[in-house]
Amino acid sequence: MTAATSASSATVHFSRGIPPLEAIPSAAIAELTGSILASEPDRVFQYAPIGHHTGDRELRDQLGLFHTVDPDRVFVTNGSLQALDLLAAHLLKDAPGKKVLAEAPTYDRAVQIFERHGGQVSGIPLRHDGLDLDVLRERLQAEVPAFVYVIPDFQNPAGVTTSEEKRRELVRLSAEFGFTILEDIPYRELRFAGTAPTLLGELADSVDGARVLTIGSLSKVLSPGLRVGYVIGAPGTPRALAALAESTYLSPAPLLQAVAARAFASGLVRRNIDEVRDLLRPRHDAAVEAVRKSLGDVALCVPEGGYYISVHLPVRSPEEKFLAAAADEGIALTRGSAFYPADSAPPSGTVFLRLPFQALGGEEFAEGVARLAAVAQRPE
Ligand SMILES: Cc1ncc(COP(=O)(O)O)c(C=O)c1O
Known part of the structure; x- marks a missing residue:
């Protein structure tokens, strides 16, 4: 030095x-946890229900309210990393070519996960307002990927937010070429200035044939130690993910999901x-x-x-x-x-x-x- x-x-x-x-x-979460342990220990120390289980009922209701979506579209995971892992398994299983497109730069752990499932991850340059859509269009014409992974709000690592205009075009391209978009939004709520552009998942609701899966997390808005993440998709996706979950870990811990549900319901989140x-x-x-x-x-x-x-x-x-x-x-x-x-x-x-x-x-x-x-x- x-x-x-x-x-x-x-x-x-x-x-x-x-x-x-x-x-x-932490203190407020500990207090909520204490009240759950006092009021419903039998439920949270038992297995979660089995058979198409997509997560704690109350937590999915709360997430549905938070995002204004039907709770049947919500699937709860152990952190959003597990959502990425299950979705990669689900979307790459039968995908010919196994091509995945991602922003360059992007979240490195996501790339590692996609590659572990056989994905061939290719980078599309990230500009100050989102993906370079000219490059994306060229790549789509050459090969339709299994999915395109984006972090549209305050991106990790670049800090970039995808503009409203690019969001609309991305969703339109999803419908035109027939690929799924994974939008990963752990930082979305942490806006210090300006107004939030529309969620890709929300835009997709009004574009025929567009497919967007939204991946959320409580890690940056409540606690990463609870390991609560989730996927919002068409109801078929939660069902497919539930089958994958049941064949490996059954469900996220009931206690931690109950704590997360209470944190929403009490206004703590x-x-x-x-x-x-x-x-x-x-x-x-x-x-x-x-x-x-x-x-x-x-x-x-x-x-x-x-x-x-x-x-x-x-x-x-x-x-x-x-x-x-x-x-x-x-x-x-x-x-x-x-x-x-x-x-x-x-x-x-x-x-x-x-x-x-x-x-x-x-x-x-x-x-x-x-x-x-x-x-x-x-x-x-
Ligand atoms: C873009 C992105 N996705 C996913 C994650 C993982 O979050 P979780 O704690 O919900 O697994 C992170 C964590 O930093 C992240 O930056």
Whole structure:
């Protein structure tokens, strides 16, 4: 570490997108859990019902209310990662070619899951307002994929939100070419400014032949430890997923689903969303300002919510060397190229960096990006 940075130099962690502890209402969740244990221990310590079981009845009712959909369209999973896993198993089983299209960059764990199920994941460039639809159209003409995976709100890792116009076109393309869209929305509620574009799933309801499956999660709005995620689809999808679930783990834990249901019914989820927005908004604003000041005009977009701002940073050295130099300066980063499907990459001469701001105070974030700027400017 150089003398310039050693004075202020605890490591700045730009490495993980997990909620800060102060965003999880642990005491309130513990209280709800206590009341469930007191009132219905027999139910939550027994197996869930078997045979086409799609999740705790009350939780599905609450999710139906939250999203204004019929609860029969909801299937509950152990976190949205399991939703991705079951959907990949379901959609890739008989798919010829096993092609999957995803944003480049995208959520790396999703790519790993799709590949584990035999998916051949190909990247479509992500612009400041969503997928590059010209490239997507060309690819669709060459081969119709099993599905297209998108994270349309405050994307992980890029922070990008897909515009209303692109959403409408994506849904239209789904109907025209006959492919399914998976929209993954864990950050959607964490909007700090502006108004939310329409859910793809909602748009699909009025486009004949369009197929969208929406994947939600309580990890960023209540607690990741509850491991509650869900899928919203046409009723046939919950039934197919229930069959997959029953042949492996039966159901998510009844206790945790009951806690989640109570958290919705008592208003805790809504309250916590408001509190998390208030907590993260100043961190977001400080991060946007710090990136502009220290790194210039390199952000992929100015996010209006979520956890991430990201950059294509011009550098003089290869990624591995850059990351090693950054680590020497006390900056912990995730390897940006890992967010790109194997056939895609950041623009040449740049590294892609995801900079999560949700757990960092403004000063700490600014210190981190100032260090990054210094590393980037060094001769090779
Ligand atoms: C886009 C995206 N999908 C899914 C997940 C996994 O969430 P869960 O905790 O619900 O499994 C994450 C977690 O960071 C994510 O960013």
